[in-house]
Amino acid sequence: xxHSTAVPTKPWAKKPIDYLRNLSxxxxxxxxxxxxxxxxxxxxxxxxxxTFFVAYAFITSLFALVSLGIPAAKDAFIKSFVxxxxxxxxxPIVSILGTVxxxxxxxxxxxxxxxxxxxxxxxxxxxxxxxxxxxxxxxxLVLLALIMSVPLGILTALYLxxxxxxxxxxxxxxxxxxxxxxxxxxGLFILSAVLYPIAKNYSGLMGALALTILMIPTVARTSxxxxxxxxxxxxxxxxxxxxxxxxxxxxxxLPAARSGLITAMILGVARIAGETAPxxxxxxxxxKVNPNAFSGPLGSLPYYIWKSFNAGSPEAITRAWAGLLVxxxxxxxxxxxxxxxxxxxxxxx
Amino acid sequence: xxxxxxENANQESxxxxxxxxxxxxxxxxxxxxxxxxxxxxAQGTGLETRGIHAWxxxxxxxxxxxxxxxxGSVTALIGPSGCGKSTFIRTINRMHEFIPGxxxxxxxxxxxxxxxxxxxxxxxxxxQIGMVFQKPNPFPSMTIGExxxxxxxxxQLKVDNKDDLLEECLIRAGLWTEVKDRLDxxxxxxxxxxxxxxxxxxxxxxxPQVLLMDEPCSALDPGSTLRIEDTIRELSxxxxxxxxxxxxxxxxxxxxxxxxxxxxxxPGHMIEVARTSxxxxxxxDQRTENYVTGRFG
Numbered sequence: 001x002x003h004s005t006a007v008p009t010k011p012w013a014k015k016p017i018d019y020l021r022n023l024s025x026x027x028x029x030x031x032x033x034x035x036x037x038x039x040x041x042x043x044x045x046x047x048x049x050x051t052f053f054v055a056y057a058f059i060t061s062l063f064a065l066v067s068l069g070i071p072a073a074k075d076a077f078i079k080s081f082v083x084x085x086x087x088x089x090x091x092p093i094v095s096i097l098g099t100v101x102x103x104x105x106x107x108x109x110x111x112x113x114x115x116x117x118x119x120x121x122x123x124x125x126x127x128x129x130x131x132x133x134x135x136x137x138x139x140x141l142v143l144l145a146l147i148m149s150v151p152l153g154i155l156t157a158l159y160l161x162x163x164x165x166x167x168x169x170x171x172x173x174x175x176x177x178x179x180x181x182x183x184x185x186x187g188l189f190i191l192s193a194v195l196y197p198i199a200k201n202y203s204g205l206m207g208a209l210a211l212t213i214l215m216i217p218t219v220a221r222t223s224x225x226x227x228x229x230x231x232x233x234x235x236x237x238x239x240x241x242x243x244x245x246x247x248x249x250x251x252x253x254l255p256a257a258r259s260g261l262i263t264a265m266i267l268g269v270a271r272i273a274g275e276t277a278p279x280x281x282x283x284x285x286x287x288k289v290n291p292n293a294f295s296g297p298l299g300s301l302p303y304y305i306w307k308s309f310n311a312g313s314p315e316a317i318t319r320a321w322a323g324l325l326v327x328x329x330x331x332x333x334x335x336x337x338x339x340x341x342x343x344x345x346x347x348x349x
Numbered sequence: 350x351x352x353x354x355x356e357n358a359n360q361e362s363x364x365x366x367x368x369x370x371x372x373x374x375x376x377x378x379x380x381x382x383x384x385x386x387x388x389x390x391a392q393g394t395g396l397e398t399r400g401i402h403a404w405x406x407x408x409x410x411x412x413x414x415x416x417x418x419x420x421g422s423v424t425a426l427i428g429p430s431g432c433g434k435s436t437f438i439r440t441i442n443r444m445h446e447f448i449p450g451x452x453x454x455x456x457x458x459x460x461x462x463x464x465x466x467x468x469x470x471x472x473x474x475x476x477q478i479g480m481v482f483q484k485p486n487p488f489p490s491m492t493i494g495e496x497x498x499x500x501x502x503x504x505q506l507k508v509d510n511k512d513d514l515l516e517e518c519l520i521r522a523g524l525w526t527e528v529k530d531r532l533d534x535x536x537x538x539x540x541x542x543x544x545x546x547x548x549x550x551x552x553x554x555x556x557p558q559v560l561l562m563d564e565p566c567s568a569l570d571p572g573s574t575l576r577i578e579d580t581i582r583e584l585s586x587x588x589x590x591x592x593x594x595x596x597x598x599x600x601x602x603x604x605x606x607x608x609x610x611x612x613x614x615x616p617g618h619m620i621e622v623a624r625t626s627x628x629x630x631x632x633x634d635q636r637t638e639n640y641v642t643g644r645f646g
């Protein structure tokens with residue numbers, strides 16, 4: 001038995017000198033941005049960002065040209081544009097989150113989660129009243145919409161992928177058209193078709209009905225795409241084992257698509273959780289926690305935010321920002337939950 | 350609507366054609382299989398096909414297949430790609446009808462009853478005629494154990510002792526010693542050959558009398574192929590096996606009878622069927638000899 005003296009190395013890995021060089025390029029680019037802004041008429045954040053980008057792209061490309069030649073220089077140049085695209089996509093999101101955090105935090109206090117606004121008006125000091133009615137209202141609306149739209153959406157997707165009936169074409173077209181329906185149209189439809197002639201009263205259910213209309217196409221289309229990814233082999237194997245189509249779909253196709261279907265649900269929730277227009281028309285937006293979603297006005301976060309901004313006083317506007325922060329946090333929590341749930345299922349395979 | 354009308358027309362023409370050719374082919378089949386005794390037929394383990402034709406849309410892919418499968422034997426179907434072997438075995442357990450535009454004519458007799466007769470419960474037919482596919486396809490959402498027993502759940506069958514059945518099926522498929530300690534893990538972690546044996550075990554759990562295998566070893570390495578061939582030989586004691594293969598050595602190793610299919614530009618048809626030793630040593634047809642000796646195809 002001979003002993004090998006070889007040690008594992010990574011000749012392709014970056015060395016400290018490379019990191020140092022990149023850092024210096026970065027610093028030089030920042031410095032030149034300052035210099036350019038100082039000596040030219042360009043002003044403001046945009047000027048800095050623009051000159052920094054140009055300088056960084058120029059320096060890295062030049063270095064690549066000198067050390068590795070023209071193809072490498074082109075590569076470095078394109079790379080900086082790709083990075084620019086990625087950064088520019090993230091900027092608005094980060095900026096929104098930052099603004100919401102900055103303006104919302106002063107309005108956050110524990111009482112928000114234990115009190116509602118039945119004993120306070122938006123112009124009261126922030127310590128009075130809270131968001132409880134809005135948070136419970138939003139969760140109620142989302143839950144109701146979820147209960148109604150997920151079965152409908154998944155059944156639609158199953159019709160399109162498993163049954164492939166005569167009406168697949170028209171139904172697919174209509175579902176796609178439905179996903180473009182403006183939310184105010186869904187709200188007005190429920191208002192004129194259900195609320196005025198039948199229910200005659202504001203309630204959470206009315207809002208949830210409108211949200212369901214908005215949510216079904218998202219759930220149906222995402223589920224359809226997920227189900228199409230399930231290999232046909234599995235369906236054939238299930239049928240060849242003596243399963244009826246329904247047993248095969250329920251026992252094999254749906255479990256195999258489980259993580260994707262959860263994603264479809266969450267995308268649907270994200271589509272509707274912050275929806276405002278139909279809520280304004282249909283729920284009546286009460287200031288008191290309403291445990292009954294089927295009768296009486298139901299508060300919700302979007303409604304609360306809209307109402308507080310309209311009140312106009314500094315306290316009311318702080319309330320609105322706090323409401324925004326809570327809404328964003330709820331959606332973030334839902335997303336994270338869905339991601340971990342679906343990735344756990346994938347890992348189990 | 351137009352397409353449907355054409356299919357119907359095809360089906361009709363196929364049916365009339367079959368009835369016209371059936372009597373002569375019946376007698377020829379009977380004489381070609383002298384081994385088959387009346388007692389075997391009476392045991393109710395028979396699988397016979399009568400004048401099977403198949404179409405995809407207007408494309409006539411399979412013509413007039415008359416083949417008797419002896420109970421407890423292995424029959425290999427050989428022939429070049431596109432000669433209709435896979436289509437033929439998919440007509441036997443009625444998987445053919447899942448392909449859009451598919452049509453067929455003829456009869457598949459299981460214990461003397463046509464599986465295409467009106468009022469036949471298709472799912473029962475597929476329980477009696479199991480199938481193993483070309484690509485291993487264990488169910489990804491189930492563990493190894495659940496995979497083996499999935500047929501029972503799919504068909505809503507009750508069985509007294511699931512653990513015994515699980516062990517029995519895995520032993521017969523030659524997989525038990527490799528997986529007995531990890532029945533609760535997912536099948537995706539197994540090698541390709543193990544996955545295919547898992548699929549065989551899964552097919553055995555519903556106790557079929559016939560097992561159709563569509564190129565079961567084409568995606569596997571030689572070692573796994575030999576394991577599966579051993580499995581096939583052992584299974585043939587208790588069931589009728591039909592195997593499609595492109596591997597001539599495999600056909601020679603595992604089968605008792607071999608049928609040679611050829612398309613020759615038109616629909617695929619059967620050139621001859623005989624004991625495997627005869628097909629490989631003294632085939633009656635020159636085309637069979639050319640094929641098994643590697644001169645074409």
